[in-house]
Amino acid sequence: xxxxxxxxxxxxxxxxxxxxxxxxxxxxxxxxxxxxxxxxxxxxxxxxxxxxxxxxxxxxxxxxxxxxxxxxxxxxxxxxxxxxxxx
Amino acid sequence: xxxxxxxxxxxxxxxxxxxxxxxxxxxxxxxxxxxxxxxxxxxxxxxxxxxxxxxxxxxxxxxxxxxxxxxxxxxxxxxxxxxxxxxxxxxxxxxxxxxxxxxxxxxxxxxxxxxxxxxxxxxxxxxxxxxxxxxxxxxxxxxxxxxxxxxxxxxxxxxxxxxxxxxxxxxxxxxxxxxxxxxxxxxxxxxxxxxxxxxxxxxxxxxxxxxxxxxxxxxxxxxxxxxxxx
Numbered sequence: 001x002x003x004x005x006x007x008x009x010x011x012x013x014x015x016x017x018x019x020x021x022x023x024x025x026x027x028x029x030x031x032x033x034x035x036x037x038x039x040x041x042x043x044x045x046x047x048x049x050x051x052x053x054x055x056x057x058x059x060x061x062x063x064x065x066x067x068x069x070x071x072x073x074x075x076x077x078x079x080x081x082x083x084x085x086x087x
Numbered sequence: 088x089x090x091x092x093x094x095x096x097x098x099x100x101x102x103x104x105x106x107x108x109x110x111x112x113x114x115x116x117x118x119x120x121x122x123x124x125x126x127x128x129x130x131x132x133x134x135x136x137x138x139x140x141x142x143x144x145x146x147x148x149x150x151x152x153x154x155x156x157x158x159x160x161x162x163x164x165x166x167x168x169x170x171x172x173x174x175x176x177x178x179x180x181x182x183x184x185x186x187x188x189x190x191x192x193x194x195x196x197x198x199x200x201x202x203x204x205x206x207x208x209x210x211x212x213x214x215x216x217x218x219x220x221x222x223x224x225x226x227x228x229x230x231x232x233x234x235x236x237x238x239x240x241x242x243x244x245x246x247x248x249x250x251x252x253x254x255x256x257x258x259x260x261x262x263x264x265x266x267x268x269x270x271x272x273x274x275x276x277x278x279x280x281x282x283x284x285x286x287x288x289x290x291x292x293x294x295x296x297x298x299x300x301x302x303x304x305x306x307x308x309x310x311x312x313x314x315x316x317x
Contacts, residue, residue: 012191016236017261019196071146071182073189074236 001050004057004083008069011042016074045069057081090115090307093130095160095176097122097140097151102173102284106136109284113297115304122154132169132213132307133160135176137229137282147190147232148178157183165316169213169307170276174230177268177278186269186278187245188237193230194261202293203228203281204256205267212252212270214277214299216306224295226281228259228267233280235262235269245269253279273317275310 012018018040025039051057058081065077092110094103096119107117120127122140127133140151151157157179164170164185172180180186193199207215207222237245242264245251253268260280268279283296 016191017194019192019194023196068149069145071149071189073181073187073238074191 001052002057002084003048003050004054004081005046005048006057006061007080007082008045008047008061008065009042009078009080010044010065010070010075011040011077012074013076054081054083057083090131090304091129092117092304092307093120093127093133094118095120095122095133095135095156097138097154097179099140099142100136100138100175102137102175102282105282106134106173106284109287109296109300110134110304112287113301113304115307120156122151122156125155125159127156127159127163127168130163130168131310131312132171132303133163134303135160135170135172135179136284137174137176140175140179143175146178146182147175148180148182151175151179152183161185162316163312164271164276166313167273167275167310167317168312169303169310171214171303172278173282173284174228174233174280177280178232180276180278185276186271187241188235188269190230190232190280191234191236192232193234193259198231199233199259200229201227201259203259203267205253205281205295206256208251208254209249209270211249212274212277213306213310214268214270214279214283214303215252216274216302218298218302222298223256224253224286224298225293226283226286226296226299227291227293228281229285230260230280233262234260235266235280237263248272252277253281
């Protein structure tokens with residue numbers, strides 16, 4: 001078994017309103033940030049998984065996303081696998 | 088013997104005694120059920136009350152869904168037992184896929200704690216059984232993530248199958264179709280954001296919640312819970 005690190009980024013699906021992102025975007029001009037748009041809020045998780053290879057690690061994290069880390073009704077996730085890592 | 092209503096207590100639940108006091112004031116018996124239990128005992132109905140189950144970490148209801156008691160609640164519902172999720176309990180029921188859709192943050196990112204004006208849309212549910220369609224009720228809401236959402240297909244299905252039980256008049260949180268509460272196809276599983284248990288004693292301003300909880304008690308008294316899934 002090899003240890004892989006994973007980054008899971010969760011964001012609201014396209015079409016689902018993101019009041020937090022919209023509020024942040026609206027505040028930007030007042031703070032002197034011009035020309036910033038398309039702000040979307042979300043959350044990120046970092047985790048380590050033991051798996052035989054990268055594909056198996058990805059499958060495990062995808063499953064974890066589908067069943068627990070995201071609510072597929074309103075959220076999407078993007079998974080990045082790093083590794084194998086030394087531990 | 089009056090109906091026995093089980094009230095599930097997750098770590099972080101905070102409306103369990105309000106629910107028990109309300110249903111006992113209405114003539115039924117209430118009993119707490121710990122989330123770690125794997126049985127519901129002899130309950131005629133189950134309420135998942137409001138609060139912040141498991142701290143609402145990750146998403147409201149996301150972790151509560153995996154509490155041991157939920158397998159028993161799902162089994163009870165499949166056998167026809169009445170299950171009502173109030174506020175956080177509604178969030179748990181959607182996360183457990185016992186009801187469709189999801190509750191997202193309120194439009195405008197405002198925590199809402201106020202009386203809400205509701206309209207009964209159907210009497211075909213455990214919580215509106217025998218209540219006349221069109222009845223107006225004033226029941227408090229108290230939530231940040233109460234903005235019900237679902238895809239177009241689900242919304243059409245909910246409407247076609249007469250499964251929207253309560254609508255806001257007017258809509259305080261941006262929920263799709265002004266939805267305040269829904270039910271499953273059989274009508275025995277109900278989720279709603281308003282808190283009927285907080286509108287039973289005249290002291291708290293409205294007694295309209297008693298209309299809904301009395302309907303649940305009536306429904307529970309005659310619900311036929313089968314030994315195996317239907």
